[in-house]
Amino acid sequence: MTKIGLLSDTHSYLPENIFIHFKDCDEIWHAGDVGDATILKSLRDFKPLRGVYGNIDGQKVRETFPLENIFFCEEIKVLMKHIGGYPGHYAPGVRDLIKKEEPQLFISGHSHILKIMYDDKLHCLHMNPGACGKQGWHQVQTLVKFVIDQQEIKDCQVIELGKK
Numbered sequence: 166m167t168k169i170g171l172l173s174d175t176h177s178y179l180p181e182n183i184f185i186h187f188k189d190c191d192e193i194w195h196a197g198d199v200g201d202a203t204i205l206k207s208l209r210d211f212k213p214l215r216g217v218y219g220n221i222d223g224q225k226v227r228e229t230f231p232l233e234n235i236f237f238c239e240e241i242k243v244l245m246k247h248i249g250g251y252p253g254h255y256a257p258g259v260r261d262l263i264k265k266e267e268p269q270l271f272i273s274g275h276s277h278i279l280k281i282m283y284d285d286k287l288h289c290l291h292m293n294p295g296a297c298g299k300q301g302w303h304q305v306q307t308l309v310k311f312v313i314d315q316q317e318i319k320d321c322q323v324i325e326l327g328k329k
Contacts (some may be wrong), residue, residue, distance in 0.1 A: 166239075166312055166313070166314045166315075167191045167192060167238055167239055167312065167313045167314075168189055168190045168191045168192075168312050168313050169190060169191070169192055169193075169194055169215065169238070169246070169310065169312070169313060170183075170186065170187035170190035170192070170194070170195075170212070170308065170309075170310050171193075171194045171196065171272065171292060171294045171308065171310070171311070172193070172195055172196070172204055172294055172297045172308050172309075173195065173196035173197060173198065173219075173247075173265065173273075173274030173293065173294050173295070173296060173297070173311040174196075174197070174198040174205050174219070174274050174275070174295075174297065174298050174300075174301060175195070175198065175199055175200055175204055175296075175297055175298040176198055176200045176221065176296070176298035176299065176300035176301065177199075177200030177204065177220065177298070178200070178297075178298040178299045178300070178321045179207055179208070179297075179298075180201075180246075180297055180306060180326050182326060183212025183281075183326075184211060186308055186310065186324050186326075187211070187212065187220070187308075187310070189232050190212055190310065191209050191212070191213070191292070191312040192212060192213045192214070192215060192216075192238075192318055193211070193212045193214050193300055194214075194216060194245065194272065195214065195215075195216045195230075195295060195313035196216065196217060196219075196245060196247060196272050196273060196274035196275075196293070197209065197216065197218055197219025197220075197222065197246075197248075197273060197274045197275065198219030198220065198221050198222060198247060198275065198296075198298075199216070199218070199219065199222050199226045199273075199300070200221060200226075200271075201224070201276075202225035202226050205229055207224065207261065209269035210290075215228075215231060215234060215236065215245070215306045216230045216234065216245070217230050217231060217233065217245050217247050218230045218231070218232060218235075218247065218251035219233045219247035219248070219274060219275060220247065220248060220275070220297075224291050228251060229243040230265055232246065232247075232248045232261070233245070233292075233298065234246075235268070236267070236303075238313045239313045239314065239315050239316075240315050240316045241268075241269045241270055241313050241316065242266070242269055242270070242271065242296075243268055243269075243270045243271075243317060244262065244263060244268035244270070244271050245270070245271075245273070246262070246273055247255045247273060247274070247275050248257065248273065248275045249271065249272075249274075249291075249293075250273065250276075251256075251273070251274025251276075251282065251291050251293065252282055252283070252284035252287070252289075252291055253276060253284075254284075256273075259273075260287070260305065263284075263287050263289055264287065267287040267288075267289075268289055269288075269289060269290065269316075269318070270289065270290050270292065270318060271284075271289050271290070271291045271292070272291075272292050272293070273292075273293050274293070274294070274296075275293075276293060277295060277296030277301040277302060277303040278293060278295060278303070279293060279294060279309070280292075281305045281309070281321060281323075282292045282295070289290070290318055292309060292311075294307060294308055294309040295303070295308075295309075297326060299301040299329045300329075304327050304328060304329065305327065305328055305329070306326035306327060306329050307323060307324065307326065308324040308326065309321065309323055309324070310322045310324060
């Protein structure tokens, strides 16, 4: 069983209470738009970290994370891409990528809209944790926690950090 803390769109701001909310997590996943690369060090010093770079990220973040990250967590294949859209409204090329890779979990960021929904056509769960930074049009900073247990994704929790 692997407990995951998922965040996105920090835009160079890392709320301190993330460390409280993610203290019981085994890994942290960042879905892009990190901003200041020192955020990666803070997260890595705390827990193992996976992620992708986003459209605002500079060279240091792009040297650390790929544009697309495809990996297994336990028996779940994960596809992560910052600009991804969501079921029925994928970004250009994302639907084809999902069809090719056949992940059970697709994670994106970018929109600053928290969204967790299943794509019945592509047989894939989509998660976007919203945004936990202060920049952007979102009103509430959000995170997501969930568990991957062999072939099962479960115990999903949405965490509201408060108004930005």
